[in-house]
Amino acid sequence: MEETQILDVARDGIYTMILVAAPIMLAGLVVGLIISLFQTLTQIQEMTLVFVPKILVVFIAMLFFLPYMIQQLTEITERLMDLVVSLP
Template sequence: MEEAQILDVARDGIMTMILISAPVLLAGLTVGLVISLFQTLTQIQEMTLVFVPKIIVVFLAVLILLPFMIRQLTELAVRLMDMAVSLP
């Protein structure tokens, strides 16, 4: 395996990781920001208020995006297998 192929595998892995994790992280970030804004406006200083809605939204985002995540991982695995088979 040459350096270029190793870099391609690493780049594909990192891009797949970003594609899989970004939507879930953005959903959690958005909910956290909305709840924090609500807490600031109402002056509620309850620290645990953020966690329950964030956990629920992240769980729902994972459920909704699971087919997309599996498809991305499958495509990465197929590319890696094709690359492994084509090695001299």
Template sequence: MEATQILDVARDGILTMVIIAAPVLLAGLTVGLIISLFQTLTQIQEMTLVFVPKIIIVYMAVLILLPFMIQQLVELTERLMDLAISLP
């Protein structure tokens, strides 16, 4: 296996990781920002107010996006298996 192939595999792995994680992280970030804005506007300084909605939204995002995540992982695995089979 050449160095370029190793770099391609590493790049594909990192890109797949970003594609899988980004929607869930963005959902958590959006909810955190909205709740922080709400806390700032109403001057409620409760630290635990952020955690429950964030956990619920992240959990729901994972449930909704799970088929997409699995499909991305399957495609990465297929590419890696094709590469492994084509090696001399």
């Protein structure tokens, strides 16, 4: 296996990791920002207020984006298996 192929596999892996994790991370970020804004405007200083809504939104986002995530992981797995089969 050549160095360029190894770098391509590493780049594809990192890119796929970003594509799979980004929707869930963005959903958690948006909910965290909304709740932080709410806490700032109402001057509620409860530290645990953010956890329950964020957990619920992340769970719903996982259910919603699961087909997309599986598709991305399946595509990279097929590319890796094709690369393994084509090795001399």
